[in-house]
Amino acid sequence: DTAVSQTPKYLVTQMGNDKSIKCEQNLGHDTMYWYKQDSKKFLKIMFSYNNKELIINETVPNRFSPKSPDKAHLNLHINSLELGDSAVYFCASSQALRDQETQYFGPGTRLLVL
């Protein structure tokens, strides 16, 4: 049973295209996140949602639009893809919006923009 799952695992696309990454968690958690890991392995938070409400939007270009249809899902849509968007995108979830909560990560989506 996968706790946090992401689809697709790999995504190769051309500059200028629009793509979506889906995330689902079956842990019953209230809070979900998107992180970006660049080619140097640096991890940075992009967004967080709590009970479908946006909590953190970390100065991400507005080409990136998260959507949370319900507490178990947090999708990431990216418009007009650029070369610099190539990275690994991780979804995560935690039980609640408390600082001491553990965040559980998905396996990542490896995006390559050509």
Place this chain on the structure above:
Amino acid sequence: AQSVTQLGSHVSVSEGALVLLRCNYSSSVPPYLFWYVQYPNQGLQLLLKYTTGATLVKGINGFEAEFKKSETSFHLTKPSAHMSDAAEYFCAVVTGFQKLVFGTGTRLLVSP
């Protein structure tokens, strides 16, 4: 603003040797600190965390870390390295609203 610094982008040890991965934090309030491990082509997995209470924290796979306020450190140790410990290790601090801020990571290499 809270942050963490990981000293050494790569650490090499022999199998059976002590593992020591260094993490120093900067925080104006009592920090919540985490160590995560990332195996190749996988997501991150929590090794251990410090929130409050006992300053020596035991985690999975034989790892432990000690919170030292006087040294603003949260170093990760394991008495005896296994080949399977080879991975990328990330120290992180929470800055509020559960915003995890990660260090730059340390790659642990284990040789036979």
